[in-house]
Structures are given as C-alpha cells and as structure tokens.
Amino acid sequence: xxxxxxxxxxxxxxxxxxxxxxxxxxxxxxxxxxxxxxxxxxxxxxxxxxxxxxxxxxxxxxxxxxxx
Amino acid sequence: xxxxxxxxxxxxxxxxxxxxxxxxxxxxxxxxxxxxxxxxxxxxxxxxxxxxxxxxxxxxxxxxxxxxxxxxxxxxxxxxxxxxxxxxxxxxxxxxxxxxxxxxxxxxxxxxxxxxxxxxxxxxxxxxxxxxxxxxxxxxxxxxxxxxxxxxxxxxxxxxxxxxxxxxxxxxxxxxxxxxxxxxxxxxxxxxxxxxxxxxxxxxxxxxxxxxxxxxxxxxxxxxxxxxxxxxxxxxxxxxxxxxxxxxxxxxxxxxxxxxxxxxxxxxxxxxxxxxxxxxxxxxxxxxxxxxxxxxxxxxxxxxxxxxxxxxxxxxxxxxxxxxxxxxxxxxxxxxxxxxxxxxxxxxxxxxxx
Numbered sequence: 001x002x003x004x005x006x007x008x009x010x011x012x013x014x015x016x017x018x019x020x021x022x023x024x025x026x027x028x029x030x031x032x033x034x035x036x037x038x039x040x041x042x043x044x045x046x047x048x049x050x051x052x053x054x055x056x057x058x059x060x061x062x063x064x065x066x067x068x
Numbered sequence: 069x070x071x072x073x074x075x076x077x078x079x080x081x082x083x084x085x086x087x088x089x090x091x092x093x094x095x096x097x098x099x100x101x102x103x104x105x106x107x108x109x110x111x112x113x114x115x116x117x118x119x120x121x122x123x124x125x126x127x128x129x130x131x132x133x134x135x136x137x138x139x140x141x142x143x144x145x146x147x148x149x150x151x152x153x154x155x156x157x158x159x160x161x162x163x164x165x166x167x168x169x170x171x172x173x174x175x176x177x178x179x180x181x182x183x184x185x186x187x188x189x190x191x192x193x194x195x196x197x198x199x200x201x202x203x204x205x206x207x208x209x210x211x212x213x214x215x216x217x218x219x220x221x222x223x224x225x226x227x228x229x230x231x232x233x234x235x236x237x238x239x240x241x242x243x244x245x246x247x248x249x250x251x252x253x254x255x256x257x258x259x260x261x262x263x264x265x266x267x268x269x270x271x272x273x274x275x276x277x278x279x280x281x282x283x284x285x286x287x288x289x290x291x292x293x294x295x296x297x298x299x300x301x302x303x304x305x306x307x308x309x310x311x312x313x314x315x316x317x318x319x320x321x322x323x324x325x326x327x328x329x330x331x332x333x334x335x336x337x338x339x340x341x342x343x344x345x346x347x348x349x350x351x352x353x354x355x356x357x358x359x360x361x362x363x364x365x366x367x368x369x370x371x372x373x374x375x376x377x378x379x380x381x382x383x384x385x386x387x388x389x390x391x392x393x394x395x396x397x398x399x400x401x402x403x404x405x406x407x408x409x410x411x412x413x414x415x416x417x418x419x420x421x422x
Contacts, residue, residue: 008148012206
C-alpha cells in the first residue's frame with residue numbers, strides 16, 4: 001500500500017494529507033513524517049477517527065501506522 | 069487528555085506571566101506582543117526611527133532561546149528550510165503590517181481582551197475570517213512545498229543572533245536606540261523579561277502552543293486541542309488583571325489601541341490569513357526558528373522588515389487611529405495574500421502541470 005510522504009510539510013498539511021487518505025475508508029494508513037509536531041498531530045487525528053496508532057523510527061524520520 | 073492538560077497549563081502560565089510583566093513595567097496589556105516586540109527590536113537596531121518604539125525586548129530573545137534549549141535537550145532540534153523562503157519573508161512582512169494596523173499580534177489580541185479592551189473583539193472577528201480564508205485555500209491544496217534538511221550551522225545562526233542581541237543589550241552598546249518615552253521606554257527589568265521569555269519559550273515548544281492553530285484546527289478538523297491553550301491564556305490573564313486592578317472594560321481610551329472597528333477587523337484579517345499560510349502565528353514562528361526551522365527564521369526576518377516599513381512609511385496605527393497609508397497598505401497586502409494563496413493552491417498549480 002502507499003505510504004503518504006508528509007516530510008517537510010508545514011502545519012497543518014501532514015494532518016490534511018492524512019485526512020484526504022481516509023476518504024476511501026481504508027483499514028490501514030501509513031504516513032511518514034520528519035518531526036514530533038506532525039507525529040503528535042497525526043496521532044491525535046487518527047485516534048479521533050478511531051484508529052490505533054503505532055510508530056517506527058526510520059533514521060531521522062518517523063513512520064506512523066494507523067489501523068482499525 | 070494528558071496532552072490537553074499540558075496545553076491548558078501552558079496557556080495559564082502564559083496568561084499569568086503576561087500580567088506580571090505589565091506589573092514589572094511592560095506597557096499595559098502588553099506582557100507579550102510578538103509584533104510589537106519585533107517592531108521595538110527593529111527600532112532598537114535603527115531599522116526605523118520611530119523614537120517611541122525602540123528597545124531590544126528580552127522576551128523575544130528568551131522565547132527563541134527557551135525553544136532552542138528544550139529542543140536540544142529533547143533531541144528535537146533539526147535544521148531544515150527551503151520551503152518557499154522568499155514567499156515566507158513577504159508573508160511575514162504583511163502579517164506585521166496587519167498586526168500594526170490593529171496594534172498587536174494574535175497573542176496581544178487575546179491579552180487586550182483579557183484587559184477589558186473590547187476593540188479586540190473586532191480583531192478576533194477579523195482574525196477568524198482571515199483564518200477561514202486561509203483554510204479555504206488549504207482545502208484547495210495550498211502548500212508552500214516541502215522543506216529539506218540543511219547543514220546544522222544554518223539552524224544555529226538564528227539562536228546565535230539572539231545571543232548576540234542579548235550581549236549587546238546587557239553591555240549597553242551605545243549604537244543601539246532606546247526610547248526615552250512612549251511604549252518602548254516601558255519595560256520590565258531585563259532579567260525578568262528574559263526569564264519570562266525562556267519559560268514561555270520552553271512551554272510553547274513542548275506544547276506547540278499557537279494562536280492561529282487553535283481557530284484553524286477548529287474549522288478544519290473540529291479539533292479543540294490548540295484552542296484550549298488560547299482560551300486558557302484569556303481566562304488566566306483576565307483573572308490576573310482583575311486581581312491586580314488592571315481590568316478596564318470598554319472601547320474608548322484603551323492603552324496602546326484605537327477604536328476604529330473596521331480597521332481593527334481588517335488588520336487582523338490580514339494577520340490571520342497570512343499566519344495560516346505560514347503555518348503558525350508570529351510566536352510560533354519564533355519557537356520554530358529556535359528549533360532549527362530556517363523557513364520560520366526567514367518569516368521572522370520578514371516581520372522585522374515589515375515593522376521597519378510600517379514605521380518608515382507611516383503605515384502603523386497609533387492611539388489616535390489608523391493612517392490613510394496604513395489602510396492602503398492593508399488592502400494591497402490582502403490582495404497580495406490572495407494572489408499567493410491562489411498561486412500555491414491546486415487552482416493554479418494543477419493547471420500548470422497539466
């Protein structure tokens with residue numbers, strides 16, 4: 001499946017990109033970000049949408065996996 | 069929930085510290101005002117010669133260094149940049165022109181309301197409309213594009229310059245300009261201002277407190293996280309003002325404010341719209357610049373340039389009201405922000421790619 005690349009994007013675009021990815025009603029969504037602010041914002045948004053969220057550090061980046 | 073408690077705590081501390089800074093000597097309802105303080109710094113280094121608003125405000129230095137220190141400590145300091153830097157510079161300048169039409173950044177707008185200045189309600193109205201316009205373009209794919217990793221030194225320069233400014237201030241460098249009367253002459257002792265900035269910078273970095281993000285996220289996602297910080301500042305500053313007898317309800321004769329409702333509204337509409345496009349309010353830009361975001365450092369430099377332009381060209385309002393030049397500048401700036409919004413959204417970019 002596609003990984004959404006939200007690295008280097010200013011607020012609130014990482015969350016907007018996540019929101020757009022949820023339009024097809026997927027069970028799993030993966031987003032890669034490069035800062036803690038985007039990570040926290042996406043985690044809060046996914047939790048609110050009923051996803052459970054896991055993180056995986058990849059060098060300087062963070063892969064966020066949401067599933068429901 | 070723990071996250072929400074910490075942002076409410078941060079907002080409460082910002083509200084209380086803001087009132088205390090007034091107690092220790094800052095101008096009324098101006099414990100913090102990022103626009104006013106950057107304007108004072110622009111005057112302090114002689115970029116404009118408005119004699120009543122010149123001072124090197126240690127609060128700004130503290131905000132930057134507080135965010136810098138905590139981001140180093142938590143290994144969140146990352147140097148990046150390259151996301152439409154010149155557009156950000158220009159947006160910083162027009163946000164400043166809007167804020168100086170109203171006489172305050174978004175944070176001071178809340179502090180003014182907390183002091184009973186009802187003109188701030190018009191400001192909040194305009195601010196909300198401006199944010200709404202920005203959100204319309206965000207939903208149409210507005211983006212200033214990605215930033216990229218940069219060599220670390222690029223990110224250390226901005227905090228470094230703030231240390232340099234602090235050294236100049238403490239050493240009393242004779243070539244700096246300091247107001248002997250007016251708002252620029254009113255300030256808390258250097259160490260108190262610096263400590264206040266450091267504490268707020270630290271908290272704002274940890275909680276991502278942002279005065280534009282609150283209203284934006286409510287409109288975009290129905291997310292009340294950031295706005296709870298905004299409300300906490302209002303409530304605690306209000307309580308502090310009532311406790312110390314500073315609260316003065318009304319429209320007329322408010323400190324460092326004017327009562328022209330239309331232009332209070334238009335000024336903050338511009339500031340709100342520009343701030344959404346930048347991804348955060350002026351305070352948030354300082355915090356991000358402290359943690360290595362050089363796009364935000366460029367935005368802050370744009371604000372300093374905007375402040376110099378605003379005072380050199382007579383665009384900034386005073387207690388007497390807005391100026392004709394200022395009104396023209398705000399209208400032209402809104403047109404410019406509309407063009408920047410449209411050209412960086414899918415309305416234009418999709419067509420260009422097709």
